[in-house]
Amino acid sequence: MQSRYYTITEYPTGLPREAIFALCEEALPDLREGEVRVRNTWLSVDPYMRGRMSGVRTYIDPFELNAPLQGAAIGEVVESRDSRLKPGDKVRHMAGWRDIAQLPAQDAETLPAFKVPEQAYLGVLGMPGMTAWSGLNRIAEMQPGANVLVSAASGAVGSLAVQLAKTKGGTVVGIAGSQDKLDWLESRGIEAVGYRDKSADELTQDLQRACPEGFDVYYENVGGVILEAALNCLRTYARIAVCGMIARYNDQGESEGPRNIANILINRVRMEGFIVFEHWDHYGEFLDEVGPLVERGEIDYQETVENGLERMPAAFLRLFEGSNRGKMLVEL
């Protein structure tokens, strides 16, 4: 059986050009004992993948040039040489960026039983949802009633972080760009603050207006000017969960740092970086809490869907244009 997959032929500097992505085809070898073959139905593209398109170590190993790219995917088992999985089983695994995946059965996980569309396990009940939940609960140790600020608040992670925070009370403020994103936030009961064309001081004033008491938790997705403004609006003992800084992923030079880092001392703030993969042993806890909310329709998770394997590079690049809403997916 043939498998078509994407690779990159060089490490990009700055925003990747579509030309570095190459669609290749290979004949899959026969299945070995313990392996399964999976027909992928949904492929995930995520900002963290930009960090792997680099010879430089960040917090995850770089992608190998000319080898299949990797990423989360949902698919259906079509052939199995392992007793744990049989044809027809729906699974999630990391052999994305391709149509047919062949992998050890132990690396494929049967989808949980919630009554939700299967692609939810790539988004609201997958890595982005788990990232939102881990940052709030495991890193920032959010308490009921806490005031929470979330940047990139309409993105795949941020849109879940604001809603999960809102279920625990307190004022929740989301920072976003375009008017439709701000409107969506307001529709969910979130105080929406736009960041476009604002200096750190202007953004500080808007955040202070939205939450005069200040924030107990800042869910940091962005860096730059927004981090500086957030540092001006924290309460004593605030916690900052640093989950990603998309504004920097394509930076070639160095960007300006927050000039008010001393606020960490003044307010005895704790700021901590994390990557969700290191918290995966708590995935069950996350599912127990968030799965029922999603099943009952209480979380509005949005998706932007492209169709066909050939759209993978374009879908990935849309993440950096800000033109997607919620989770960016490719359906095969």
Next chain:
Amino acid sequence: MQSRYYTITEYPTGLPREAIFALCEEALPDLREGEVRVRNTWLSVDPYMRGRMSGVRTYIDPFELNAPLQGAAIGEVVESRDSRLKPGDKVRHMAGWRDIAQLPAQDAETLPAFKVPEQAYLGVLGMPGMTAWSGLNRIAEMQPGANVLVSAASGAVGSLAVQLAKTKGGTVVGIAGSQDKLDWLESRGIEAVGYRDKSADELTQDLQRACPEGFDVYYENVGGVILEAALNCLRTYARIAVCGMIARYNDQGESEGPRNIANILINRVRMEGFIVFEHWDHYGEFLDEVGPLVERGEIDYQETVENGLERMPAAFLRLFEGSNRGKMLVEL
């Protein structure tokens, strides 16, 4: 009885001029029930006091203009209307910047019984020692064998932080300015790195040479370029204890922030600000650990001493010139 005390007549901007300090005299009222009168013998000056000379709230209340300044002091009880203290008792309290203090007995603490000079309770066994210990142990949660970086490593706090870190093994690197400070660090088995006239990149290289494995703990006293260099030299899960940023105390404008704050994410670093006063309930634990080391002469604590109440402003201002070594004190 007369008491002579210092006050400030205006809030300074930038480095305070000596002219804002005024030496005043008042007749003390009769002692009330529960009060003691103390003849101060040693007065402390500390960098954090600059933060109180400001109408702006930092992490501690501002000093009141034209009222006696406050600060740690050691003295001898000369009169008491409280059963807990009697004339001749040696105490520590916060009514410094004056020769004779009158205060509630409950605000004066009898000196512990270690065989050390009494002024040690203002330095190595007082606030600076407790600050060093709390940052390493309670904030950075330093483990045995950890590699530790300390900035301002010859200062009152830093010189104790490097020595306490060294008792637990691992590579300890101290950053300091002048050659005699660097020599002192080397004499204590600490890797010494000078920061003068170095860019963040140059300092990064020097730190990497001093500790190629990288640091598990960064004891942050300074901010600015040094913080940026330190952020380049951290191991995964490193902890930064932010105990003060003396470089900023006299800043009038904003200073440049670290351009590499994203390293907090990449290395899953935890950075946390603290003030020692909030950890004072652990003072007994600190004394149990560090008191015996000091008594046995295993900690080299240095003092710079000025003589006479009139020298208080000058002693305070020396903190910002970098001309003191170790704990800055005034003996009366």
